Amino acid sequence: MNKVKPLNVGATLAATVVILYLLCALFVMLVPNGAESALNLVAHSLNLDPVFDQAPDLTFVGVLGGTLAVAVYFFVTGVVFGWIYNRFDRVGAAAR
Structure with a gap:
């Protein structure tokens, strides 16, 4: 296996999730009932009406805060994943 750079993995994962998060926020803003239906x-047959009844309105500050939160969370997740991947690579190389 090839070694990866954990910071690059973290940045790539964070960027990917931020793009998906912003696309989701845009979808919810443009088609709010469509998001609920999806x-x-x-x-699968769970009644999510109470969740949607209590959901706050979509705001710029809320989207910005959510974007920052997922970016940090998934950056750290990617760094940890890259670090663990490299540890497994080291163990695999020693076994060969």
Whole structure:
């Protein structure tokens, strides 16, 4: 296996998730009932109406805060993943 740079993995994962998060926020903003219907399809017969009834309105500050939160969380996740991947690579090389 090839070694990876954990910081690059973290940055790539964070960027990917931020793009998907912003696309999701845009979808919810443009088609709010569509997002609810899509999630109900995925949830397989769970009643999610109480969740949607209590959900706050979409705001710029909320999207910005959520974007920052997922960026940090997934950056750290990617760095840890890269670090663990390299440890497994070292163990695999020693076994060969």
